[in-house]
Amino acid sequence: MDEVEVVVAHSERATLRVGDVFLKVDADRTRIDVEVEAMAMAPVPTPRVLWREPPVLALAAVPGMALGRLGEPSPASPRAWAAAGAAVRALHDAPLPPWPGFRLDDLVSRLDGECDWLVRNGVLPAGLVRRNREVAEAALRPWKPVFVHGDLQITHVFVDGDRVTGVIDWSEAARGDAMFDLAVLTLGHEERLGDVVAGYGAGVDLDVIRGWWSWRSLVAARWLVEHGFDPDSPGCEFDVLRARM
Structure with a gap:
């Protein structure tokens, strides 16, 4: 009998693996x-x-391995990262989903609230938060909406050699900014951005991507802390923020 592996579990949701089946609750x-x-x-x-039997969704495992993990060197080749960029481009060129995404005003308000929490609770120095709030400003502008994954962490992109074999965890998919997906994919792996851009093609704005790196790291910090994760681990969100100084 296959053992039950807890992939992730917190108060909002849990994912279990039993053999080649993933159960999302x-x-x-x-x-x-x-x-x-x-x-x-x-x-x-x-x-x-x-x-599918709400609140449970059963999915077959995808072949291959994840591009990597935040805070660790990626074992994937430059060509695999380029293939990931090409897959993201295919998604962004696809017809829009029928449901909307986040409003710009809501993203600005969320960022301001999280920055205030970080400083007020002494989680990060005020100067570091202020600098990254300035960097994030580049991302907070009107954009042409595309079909975005919405949570394109490297652990959500699987490859086999130089081929993308699966993209998982689509619960945040919506209409959104193309640069946001590219930023989340390369968060903490800035050295791989050139490979991703090579596969993605034209239309990339590096300043906007850097802005989304800061935005994502700032707004994620409280959730990570409150759910038992450490954004101050080497190579993770706080290091991403420090790199902008």
Whole structure:
């Protein structure tokens, strides 16, 4: 009998692996609805849906290995990273999903609130937060919406050699800024940005990507701390913020 592996678990959702099956448990049915519909629409390899019985979604494992992990050197080749960039471009060129994404005003408000929390609670120095708030400003501008994954961490992109074999965890998919996906994919792996851009092609704004690195790291900090993760681990979010100084 296969053992049950806890992939991730916190108060919002949990993912378990049993053999070659992933069981995602999410009390928010909307996230499951989005995930299933987004995977059906996406022009890139995605996990196969085995069955769905809310609040549980069963998915088949995708072959290959993840591009890497935040805070660790990536074992994937430059060509694999370029292939990931090409897959992201295919997604961004696809028809828009029918549901909206975040509003710019909401993103600005969220950033301001999280920056205030970081300083008020002494989590990060005020100067570091202020500098990254300035860098994030480059991302907080109107954009042409595209079909975005919305949470394109390197652990969500699987490759086999130089080929993308699957992109997982689509619950945040929506209409959004193309540069946001590229930023999340390369967060903490700035040295791989050139490979991703080589595969993605034209239309990349590096200042905007750096802005989203700062935005993402600032707004994620409180959630990570409150759910038992450490954004101050080597190579993780706080190091991303320090690199902007």
